[in-house]
Every structure is written in structure tokens, then in C-alpha cells.
Amino acid sequence: MFHQAGMHGFHFFPFPIVLILLLIIGFLIARSYGYFAGSSPAKTTEPEQAKSSNSEALDILSRRFAKGEIDEEEYQKRSQVLRLNL
Structure with missing residues (x-):
């Protein structure tokens, strides 16, 4: 069977x-x-470049706020946009 x-x-x-x-x-x-x-090696290099450019942009934004070139509301909006794009 x-x-x-x-x-x-x-x-x-x-x-x-x-x-x-x-x-x-x-x-x-x-x-x-x-x-x-x-x-993917491309995915590991992109965030490092994005972090460095965003941290540089945040530094510039902080300096502009400290000098009084922009007000607090504009600083908050722009820093939030930069942090979201990290």
C-alpha cells in the first residue's frame, strides 16, 4: 500500500x-x-551628512537668534523644521 x-x-x-x-x-x-x-551603505552615509548639515544650520540659526536678527517665534519655527528633517 x-x-x-x-x-x-x-x-x-x-x-x-x-x-x-x-x-x-x-x-x-x-x-x-x-x-x-x-x-545598504548609502543609507548609513546619508544620515551622517544630514546630521552635520542640520547641526551646522542649527548653529547658524542660534547665532542669528543670539544677535537679534530673528525673533523667538521665527527661531522656534525654523529649529523645529530642521529637527524634523534630521
Whole structure:
């Protein structure tokens, strides 16, 4: 009765191996498209550049506020925009 399935009932033996290989391939493809943190070198360099430019902009904004060139309301608005774009 079980001999009709071939290999004594183990005809689905390669299925777990194929499933694991498909999962590994899927993981590698997803990682190459950047679905996992730290996978893309371009993403790691952009925030550093954004932080340096935003911190420089915040320094300039603080100096302008300290000199009296802008009022407190304008300082708050602009600093909030810069902090949101970090």
C-alpha cells in the first residue's frame, strides 16, 4: 500500500530542503533591496551628512537668534523644521 508512493512514503523529502533554500534566497534578495536595517551603505552615509548639515544650520540659526536678527517665534519655527528633517 505505501510502496505506491515511491521511496516508501518519502516522496516529499526534498520539500523542506527546497523551502529552506527559497527562504534563504528570499532573505538575500530582501536584504539587497534594503528591507533590513544596516544593509545598504548609502543609507548609513546619508544620515551622517544630514546630521552635520542640520547641526551646522542649527548653529547658524542660534547665532542669528543670539544677535537679534530673528525673533523667538521665527527661531522656534525654523529649529523645529530642521529637527524634523534630521
